[in-house]
């Protein structure tokens with residue numbers, strides 16, 4: 474421990490503060506399920522010490538001194554070190570800060586330390602994932618956090634109902650790659666705001682020069698195929714926390730998740746025929762197997778929108794929760810799952826997925842190929858033009 478403090482103190486006062494790991498985004502507030510007024514546990518304290526090393530911005534010497542003092546008070550109690558000489562400025566500043574805490578109880582110092590670190594993390598809007606040596610998110614539209622053994626990938630375009638831009642597909646792929654290698658045990662996909670996701674961002678089709686339409690359809694099909702492949706191959710338990718309505722590809726992909734928890738406000742809509750498009754995400758294979766061919770046809774051919782309860786009855790959703798307790802109940806459950814032995818979980822997943830993998834890749838390839846054809850069809854172009862000119866909504 475003394476080594477850690479020494480290292481931190483060295484970093485702070487030499488200015489080399491930033492840790493080597495890549496910063497992703499703010500921690501998700503709802504991950505903090507523990508009660509508000511409780512004293513910080515040793516575990517919280519240890520986590521806070523780690524978080525300090527990962528702060529994006531140098532919080533400044535005053536805050537660093539405060540952190541130092543609280544740390545010493547929390548671990549050793551009131552200042553008991555001899556006062557340094559006047560000329561030893563750094564040691565003197567540290568000693569003064571510690572000594573100024575007087576007889577503050579260790580528990581209070583621990584709590585204050587945790588609170589201070591948490592406010593610094595929130596204000597510098599930084600959080601890291603352990604495998605963040607890889608570049609993960611290019612924009613604010615995706616927020617990736619890692620905490621309590623759970624890597625959370627959050628779609629973060631609430632004003633656009635979390636519609637997926639081309640960049641977001643790429644960022645999600647990177648986030649999945651990183652999550653498959655980081656120390657987290659389970660991975661969650663969820664959305665910010667009132668929607669889970671409104672599917673493909675239809676403005677992805679905007680401003681394509683006529684002579685590039687075919688080329689763009691082909692490159693989008695490659696992107697789609699790669700994207701869905703990542704879900705097929707993802708090695709750890711993958712959970713969808715469906716916080717609100719889901720549309721298009723965000724619904725079809727659910728068949729590739731291990732568990733799907735939904736708010737009772739969520740709906741599930743795959744309006745492919747309305748859009749002149751065709752099913753993707755392996756849904757043309759998984760949905761009929763899961764819910765029977767005729768229920769799958771209602772969704773995938775006729776675009777029937779399911780309520781959360783209907784989706785539960787069809788096996789698309791694992792459990793439905795009342796919206797007002799959704800986040801609390803789901804995250805409590807996930808935190809418990811994230812304590813299970815990671816290798817056992819991966820092995821169980823591998824055994825379940827293994828027999829189907831080849832088939833799923835083949836289905837994905839075919840669905841992507843067919844969609845490339847649909848994207849250049851009159852039916853599809855008409856539907857997209859109608860949406861973009863605000864004449865049509867689902």
Ligand SMILES: CCCC/C=C/CC(=O)SCCNC(=O)CCNC(=O)[C@H](O)C(C)(C)COP(=O)(O)OP(=O)(O)OC[C@H]1O[C@@H](n2cnc3c(N)ncnc32)[C@H](O)[C@@H]1OP(=O)(O)O
Nearest residue numbers: 632633634636671672673674675676693697721722866867
């Ligand atoms: C490369 C891989 C390709 C994979 C292909 C996948 C296929 C699909 O995913 S198909 C599904 C495509 N999605 C849609 O067709 C949904 C279109 N959106 C809507 O019908 C409605 O917006 C809504 C029912 C989702 C919500 O309606 P509501 O009245 O509540 O809100 P709005 O005012 O319409 O939305 C707010 C804002 O968000 C924009 N927006 C919503 N969804 C999309 C979207 N999918 N693409 C682009 N933009 C979207 C909407 O236009 C509004 O924007 P403004 O505030 O600027 O008007």
